[in-house]
Each structure stands twice: as structure tokens, then as C-alpha cells.
Amino acid sequence: MPCVLEVDNLINAAGLGAVALTRNWQWLPASQKPQQWYARGVYFSYSGQHSFRQLVYPLPEPGGLGVHLTLDLAGQIRFGPDLEWIEREDYSVQLERKAAFVDAIRRWWPRLNPEKLQPAYAGIRPKLAGPDSGFRDFRIDGPPQHGVAGLVNLFGIESPGLTACLAIADEVAERLR
Numbered sequence: 001m002p003c004v005l006e007v008d009n010l011i012n013a014a015g016l017g018a019v020a021l022t023r024n025w026q027w028l029p030a031s032q033k034p035q036q037w038y039a040r041g042v043y044f045s046y047s048g049q050h051s052f053r054q055l056v057y058p059l060p061e062p063g064g065l066g067v068h069l070t071l072d073l074a075g076q077i078r079f080g081p082d083l084e085w086i087e088r089e090d091y092s093v094q095l096e097r098k099a100a101f102v103d104a105i106r107r108w109w110p111r112l113n114p115e116k117l118q119p120a121y122a123g124i125r126p127k128l129a130g131p132d133s134g135f136r137d138f139r140i141d142g143p144p145q146h147g148v149a150g151l152v153n154l155f156g157i158e159s160p161g162l163t164a165c166l167a168i169a170d171e172v173a174e175r176l177r
Helices: 017-023 096-104 165-175
Strands: 010-012 036-045 068-071 076-078 085-086 118-127 139-141 150-153
Touching: 017 139, 017 150, 036 096, 076 096, 076 118, 085 139, 096 118, 139 165, 150 165
Parallel strands: 010 150
Antiparallel strands: 036 076, 036 085, 036 118, 068 076, 139 150
């Protein structure tokens, strides 16, 4: 059954589903519906002793920051994310990826004990550029971009968007003024 919404403002901040949501909007020009790719990033946790007290970021790799070290509030460390282009949402973590993690981590932590590295979780990043397209930043499209009063679409916002969420909210509010 069709749904009708009557609103003054509509903010499409549906994350991975933001582009798919617009596919159902016949009133939005096709040129304003970007293509999106899914980039799965896997994390591995480390159960052994370590001396890390800060984040470690190696040189970035194409499509992402590369496998880096993060600390949780309890001082435990995780490594990730890697980058794997996928066709649909799939949050599985394949143990076969461990060897690539060991290689990547040992470039900057040669004393890594691979036996203490365990699969943790996966996340998916919405990308506006595919595997062979280079980097393309997220988009905040308001009425000047698409011509629809009261509509703001947020496309391709990945984890740095969480860090910048308050600034993004300010920008969305500004575009609705």
C-alpha cells in the first residue's frame, strides 16, 4: 500500500540505505541518485599483552586508512578495518582474512603473536567511488543541488561522519534555511 508523507523538511540520513531509498522517489531527478558501492571492513581483536597506549595508523591504502590499531575503553586492542568490495550487505568475518592482517600488522609491529589474533566483527562503508575510481568524499545534497525544497540527502557518509556528526547536522540545518 503506498504511503504519503506530508512534511516541510525531509532529511535522508539512511546510511547504507540512503541511495536505495531515493530509487523509489520518482520526483527526484535520476541525476541526483548516485551510484553506491559497499566496502566491508573486518576487524580482528588481540587477546595478548601489549604496550600500546595510543592509536596507530600506518600509511593509508587505496580506498581506506589501512589496517590500524584502535584501543577500547578497557585497553584491549583491535586491528582493522581492511577493505573488501562486496555486492550486498554481508557482515560475516572470514577467518581466511587473518593471514593478510598478520602481514599488514607485522609491517609496523613485528612482534605480533598471530595465535592471539581473533575475528571480531565487520562493518560496511557506503562508498561513492568504486574499486577503480579513486576517492570520492561524501555528499550533502540540498535544494540547490536537486531543486526539491525541504530535502537534504546525505550520501556516502562513513565512519568519519560519526566524528563530524555535529558539523554535518549544522550543515544540514543551514541547507534547510
